[in-house]
Amino acid sequence: MATPTLVKGARATRSTVALKIVMAVSGLVFIGYVLAHMYGNLKAFAGHDAFNTYAEHLREFGEPLLPHEGFLWVMRVLLVVALIAHVAAAYALWRRAANARTVKYQVKKNQHSSLSSRTMRWGGLALLLFIVWHLLNFTVPKVNPGGGSTDDPYNLMVDSFDVWWMTVIYLLAMLALGFHLHHGTFSAMQTLGFTNTAASRARAKQAGWVLAVVIAGGFSLVPLSVLAGIIEK
Amino acid sequence: MRLTLNIWRQRDAASAGSMQKYELDGVSEDMSFLEMLDVLNEQLNEKGEEPVAFDSDCREGICGNCGLMINGQAHGPEVTTTCQLHMRSFKDGDDITIEPWRSDVFPVLRDLIVDRSAFDRIIQAGGYISANTGSAPDAHAAPVEKKKADRAFDVATCIACGACVAACPNGSASLFMGAKITHLGELPQGQPERWDRVVNMVGQHDAEGFGGCTNIGECTAACPKEIPLDVISQLNKDLRTALKHGR
Numbered sequence: 288m289a290t291p292t293l294v295k296g297a298r299a300t301r302s303t304v305a306l307k308i309v310m311a312v313s314g315l316v317f318i319g320y321v322l323a324h325m326y327g328n329l330k331a332f333a334g335h336d337a338f339n340t341y342a343e344h345l346r347e348f349g350e351p352l353l354p355h356e357g358f359l360w361v362m363r364v365l366l367v368v369a370l371i372a373h374v375a376a377a378y379a380l381w382r383r384a385a386n387a388r389t390v391k392y393q394v395k396k397n398q399h400s401s402l403s404s405r406t407m408r409w410g411g412l413a414l415l416l417f418i419v420w421h422l423l424n425f426t427v428p429k430v431n432p433g434g435g436s437t438d439d440p441y442n443l444m445v446d447s448f449d450v451w452w453m454t455v456i457y458l459l460a461m462l463a464l465g466f467h468l469h470h471g472t473f474s475a476m477q478t479l480g481f482t483n484t485a486a487s488r489a490r491a492k493q494a495g496w497v498l499a500v501v502i503a504g505g506f507s508l509v510p511l512s513v514l515a516g517i518i519e520k
Numbered sequence: 521m522r523l524t525l526n527i528w529r530q531r532d533a534a535s536a537g538s539m540q541k542y543e544l545d546g547v548s549e550d551m552s553f554l555e556m557l558d559v560l561n562e563q564l565n566e567k568g569e570e571p572v573a574f575d576s577d578c579r580e581g582i583c584g585n586c587g588l589m590i591n592g593q594a595h596g597p598e599v600t601t602t603c604q605l606h607m608r609s610f611k612d613g614d615d616i617t618i619e620p621w622r623s624d625v626f627p628v629l630r631d632l633i634v635d636r637s638a639f640d641r642i643i644q645a646g647g648y649i650s651a652n653t654g655s656a657p658d659a660h661a662a663p664v665e666k667k668k669a670d671r672a673f674d675v676a677t678c679i680a681c682g683a684c685v686a687a688c689p690n691g692s693a694s695l696f697m698g699a700k701i702t703h704l705g706e707l708p709q710g711q712p713e714r715w716d717r718v719v720n721m722v723g724q725h726d727a728e729g730f731g732g733c734t735n736i737g738e739c740t741a742a743c744p745k746e747i748p749l750d751v752i753s754q755l756n757k758d759l760r761t762a763l764k765h766g767r
Contacts, residue, residue: 293641294645294727297645297719297720297723299722299759300763301723302722302723302759303692303733304756305763306732307733308756308759308763383729384690384691384734387623387624387691387731388624388691391622392589392592392619393539394589394617396593398738398742399737399738400736401736407734470735473735477756479756480756480757481757482750483757485750488753
């Protein structure tokens with residue numbers, strides 16, 4: 288694969304680093320989104336009406352400047368664009384990495400890397416599958432595994448987490464999300480060039496820990512509370 | 521010391537290779553790793569077998585020529601080059617697996633020797649400064665801040681051994697590039713070509729077929745010169761700035 292010639296007319300936009308910048312920026316969009324999403328989920332602790340009113344408010348957000356559900360659609364488009372960019376860049380980099388070493392080592396030790404950093408790709412794929420299921424569950428067409436109705440957001444949520452395997456799926460997904468955020472946050476900072484000193488590198492790693500624990504933990508509180516009977520219909 | 525060695529043997533770039541097992545007795549713990557291989561090769565020579573081909577030059581840890589994957593770690597279990605690794609780091613009766621650097625950009629030429637000339641081409645593409653010939657400039661003509669001089673010097677210790685590529689799960693050469701970009705980028709002499717440098721070096725890196733960096737950190741753990749991971753951040757920052765400059 289090595290090329291014996293010098294490359295002419297290299298462009299920054301065509302480089303692997305540009306692909307990584309795409310991953311980092313789209314990843315930061317997701318971090319902002321999951322933080323807001325987690326905040327909304329915690330409304331479940333305020334009860335049936337508060338939760339459903341919050342859901343309704345999301346649709347009315349920005350009215351009358353924006354049409355009904357306008358804000359929601361802006362977010363949806365932004366997220367879909369970020370997702371396509373994130374996945375496409377990840378796929379391109381994954382392929383490159385696979386082609387860069389086609390003969391594997393007989394013995395290879397990991398000396399330094401965290402488990403989260405080594406599970407970004409498969410973990411990311413798991414999250415993608417989860418997102419598909421999550422949207423089927425709560426957005427379109429809405430599936431109530433408990434068998435009840437699907438038109439009341441709060442009840443659909445409680446019914447879903449009353450099913451044990453649903454709780455397992457969601458908790459596993461949050462574990463995967465925590466892992467992805469732990470390395471992803473640091474990796475994004477590093478890719479954007481904000482970690483040029485040992486101190487800033489340590490801070491970026493800490494930020495990864497904090498976001499992973501706060502976000503994955505915050506999301507997990509809701510299904511765990513349904514399990515414990517703290518949140519009920 | 522008695523050792524069992526599992527060594528990758530490959531006749532040439534075109535042939536398929538395989539692992540071969542060798543028993544080696546009478547190894548002293550004061551030997552360097554390469555001296556241990558020298559002893560093995562003497563025995564192979566006496567038996568009329570092909571000796572194991574491996575790279576080495578200075579044998580004092582500064583040329584970057586020797587580089588072996590030892591028990592799954594680039595340059596073995598210590599933070600140093602293979603030539604400066606001593607057999608006291610191993611125990612009597614140990615099994616040692618020795619492989620060449622594995623990267624499709626570093627084709628195996630024979631046994632444990634790989635062709636690392638892709639590194640030379642990355643340097644050729646941008647890892648240089650242009651200087652006028654003639655009389656030397658005044659020593660104080662271009663003052664350098666102490667902090668910058670120190671950082672430049674620390675990362676200029678890169679010996680281009682290729683351990684970063686060998687250790688990286690993605691087969692990326694980002695640490696190598698980052699070291700050079702940081703070294704020249706911290707110094708006034710490196711400024712005129714700074715934005716072209718990063719684009720041309722990364723362009724060559726990508727064309728050679730190295731993987732992209734995922735900031736895992738295996739490279740810096742394997743680096744015998746302890747080049748820190750922040751040089752990759754510097755590389756990324758320079759490329760981002762080059763993007764802004766429309767390169």
